[in-house]
Amino acid sequence: MTHIEVGEGDAENGVLALVVTVVELLVDALEREAIRRMESGTLTDEEVDRLGRQLAAIEAELESLKRDQELEEPVDQLRGDLDGLVTDAIQRLDEDARSVNRPGYSVFEGDAS
Amino acid sequence: MTDGGRRDARAETPTFEEGRYVYCLVSLEGTDGTSLETEGVEGEPVRVVDAGDVGAVVHDCEEIYDSADLERIRRWLVRHQRVVDDAGDAFGTPLPFQFDTVFRGDDAAVHAWLERERETLEAALSSLAGHWEYRVEVVRTDPVDESTLVRADADLTDLRGRIEDAPEGAAFLLEKRYERRLDEVRARRRGDRADRLRDRLADHAREVHELERTRPQSVGELSAAADDGAETVCRLTLLAHEAAEAAIGGVLDEVAEEDGLEVRFTGPWPPYTFAPSFGEGATGRDGGPEPTTGTDAR
Numbered sequence: 095m096t097h098i099e100v101g102e103g104d105a106e107n108g109v110l111a112l113v114v115t116v117v118e119l120l121v122d123a124l125e126r127e128a129i130r131r132m133e134s135g136t137l138t139d140e141e142v143d144r145l146g147r148q149l150a151a152i153e154a155e156l157e158s159l160k161r162d163q164e165l166e167e168p169v170d171q172l173r174g175d176l177d178g179l180v181t182d183a184i185q186r187l188d189e190d191a192r193s194v195n196r197p198g199y200s201v202f203e204g205d206a207s
Numbered sequence: 208m209t210d211g212g213r214r215d216a217r218a219e220t221p222t223f224e225e226g227r228y229v230y231c232l233v234s235l236e237g238t239d240g241t242s243l244e245t246e247g248v249e250g251e252p253v254r255v256v257d258a259g260d261v262g263a264v265v266h267d268c269e270e271i272y273d274s275a276d277l278e279r280i281r282r283w284l285v286r287h288q289r290v291v292d293d294a295g296d297a298f299g300t301p302l303p304f305q306f307d308t309v310f311r312g313d314d315a316a317v318h319a320w321l322e323r324e325r326e327t328l329e330a331a332l333s334s335l336a337g338h339w340e341y342r343v344e345v346v347r348t349d350p351v352d353e354s355t356l357v358r359a360d361a362d363l364t365d366l367r368g369r370i371e372d373a374p375e376g377a378a379f380l381l382e383k384r385y386e387r388r389l390d391e392v393r394a395r396r397r398g399d400r401a402d403r404l405r406d407r408l409a410d411h412a413r414e415v416h417e418l419e420r421t422r423p424q425s426v427g428e429l430s431a432a433a434d435d436g437a438e439t440v441c442r443l444t445l446l447a448h449e450a451a452e453a454a455i456g457g458v459l460d461e462v463a464e465e466d467g468l469e470v471r472f473t474g475p476w477p478p479y480t481f482a483p484s485f486g487e488g489a490t491g492r493d494g495g496p497e498p499t500t501g502t503d504a505r
Contacts, residue, residue, distance in 0.1 A: 129384045144376060146377050201308075201311055
């Protein structure tokens with residue numbers, strides 16, 4: 095299992111970085127959904143504009159929080175770790191899990207001890 | 208990355224009184240003698256145990272190699288690789304074994320195993336004879352101009368126009384869509400470039416495999432700095448005959464001449480990626496047998 099390192103040194107900042115990362119992912123998902131609705135034509139122009147302004151405001155807020163708390167790097171790092179975790183998980187579903195879980199050594203032949 | 212399963216397995220590492228650490232198998236056909244001048248892991252003297260035309264490059268050991276010291280493990284891995292390289296220089300393409308593969312028993316036991324598996328091993332060795340592994344990495348050091356991508360893609364052109372006419376909130380969403388589309392277009396161009404290269408290399412190689420685009424972090428690179436903004440287009444590994452090396456180099460030279468692309472070509476390596484798995488007991492990925500592992504971490 096992969097462990098995600100939260101906070102090098104300062105635990106409080108580590109938790110904050112984790113929270114900001116999760117909120118960012120949520121905002122990404124909301125943006126995706128907003129784009130989908132905009133393109134599907136189910137929203138009026140005013141609704142699209144209002145949605146866009148709200149998401150822009152949230153994004154600006156997150157950016158300034160990251161800047162003030164010096165979280166840009168830890169958040170990038172966490173997002174990278176999460177990407178790796180997801181890729182690993184997909185691979186494990188995709189392929190034989192053998193190579194992932196195999197011990198680092200092999201001993202063969204003879205009587206098993 | 209910490210592997211919880213691995214740690215559990217370590218608690219019950221296999222023990223044995225006498226064992227042979229195996230680096231690789233080599234073909235002794237047409238070679239005189241079995242002497243190999245090299246130094247093994249932890250300075251152990253390396254020998255070749257032979258059975259007919261097949262030789263196993265080994266050293267005597269009493270336990271598996273395990274350490275919490277990454278630098279030490281790195282030295283072991285480098286040494287392992289060096290021995291396999293030296294064996295390749297001396298005897299031709301070797302059949303490399305994974306680091307820390309230990310055969311339980313003495314020389315006679317190794318000999319008996321080689322005898323028993325001789326047909327399979329000889330076939331594997333002769334099939335790989337003269338073939339080596341080559342690695343190719345294509346890197347875009349200079350990104351394709353955004354305006355070029357916009358001109359070539361109707362969606363991007365359309366989005367640019369809409370963004371200019373849209374009110375602030377809508378423009379924000381359109382800008383997001385534009386960025387996503389741009390990523391897609393770049394990814395597609397990358398994929399197309401990689402496919403074309405694969406096809407061309409396949410004419411000269413016996414096998415071509417595409418590796419993950421991001422290089423897995425290795426023990427030696429634990430503290431490596433972040434990359435320089437260059438984008439990896441593809442990473443390939445090939446199994447090719449040494450006679451095809453020049454032709455492959457020629458194909459790669461053409462790619463390297465394209466603007467903004469850089470090609471890294473390494474080899475010849477022992478065929479680590481292409482060595483078949485065999486041994487007794489468990490069934491391997493491709494249905495063939497493979498060495499039974501001391502403990503099952505799953």
